Amino acid sequence: MRPRSLIWITLWITLAGAVWVIRKEPDKPAPSTAKPPPPEILWRGNPPDQIQRDATEIFKKAFWKRPSPEDQILHAERHEWRDETGVTRWQWFLEVDPSPALIHRLRDENVFSLIPGEFQAVDEHPHWFRFNTENTTTLRSNKAGLQLTFDETCSRLYACSAGLGFRKAIQLKQGETLETSVAPLPSGRLPTTSPPVPDQATESP
Numbered sequence: 001m002r003p004r005s006l007i008w009i010t011l012w013i014t015l016a017g018a019v020w021v022i023r024k025e026p027d028k029p030a031p032s033t034a035k036p037p038p039p040e041i042l043w044r045g046n047p048p049d050q051i052q053r054d055a056t057e058i059f060k061k062a063f064w065k066r067p068s069p070e071d072q073i074l075h076a077e078r079h080e081w082r083d084e085t086g087v088t089r090w091q092w093f094l095e096v097d098p099s100p101a102l103i104h105r106l107r108d109e110n111v112f113s114l115i116p117g118e119f120q121a122v123d124e125h126p127h128w129f130r131f132n133t134e135n136t137t138t139l140r141s142n143k144a145g146l147q148l149t150f151d152e153t154c155s156r157l158y159a160c161s162a163g164l165g166f167r168k169a170i171q172l173k174q175g176e177t178l179e180t181s182v183a184p185l186p187s188g189r190l191p192t193t194s195p196p197v198p199d200q201a202t203e204s205p
Helices: 005-022 057-062 101-110
Strands: 051-054 072-081 086-097 115-117 134-139 146-151 157-162
Touching: 051 134, 057 072, 057 086, 057 101, 101 146, 101 157
Parallel strands: none
Antiparallel strands: 051 072, 072 086, 086 157, 115 134, 134 146, 146 157
């Protein structure tokens, strides 16, 4: 056999072996591009019985009006706790790029009679409800149940509120009466002040 033929045979054998080794190596998995799931909310007690993410419905309950085409709802979430009588506790969160009309209604007209103040952080909030409070203006209720925070750098609105359901009516058995603690006046006149009004939630459940 000629030396040149021997060289070609050896070269082909080596090349075939290399191809076989490459094909035997397992394919390496492609790096995963899936995003990790968002962190779960750390509930202080039992988690809510219902979580809603219908942006239009949450917007309507929050602002008592339907969103206009210029109101861009980025995120919305509502939590409800229930028992056999209905809603016992609720909270909602909104992130919106508001229209000029909505800003005028909420901030300039101040239809909810809110007062300026600092944003009060909420422990049980969705992962997306986070923002830097610098360059923001917050309007809120006296008890910070309803909070509207306007980000002046990007004209974005962060809104949240929380409350309790309607208080249960007192159930009286047949023949029972509800006694009041208001003593009659000596003159027989009615009291000059109204009776105390029970503390109600700022929003109907």
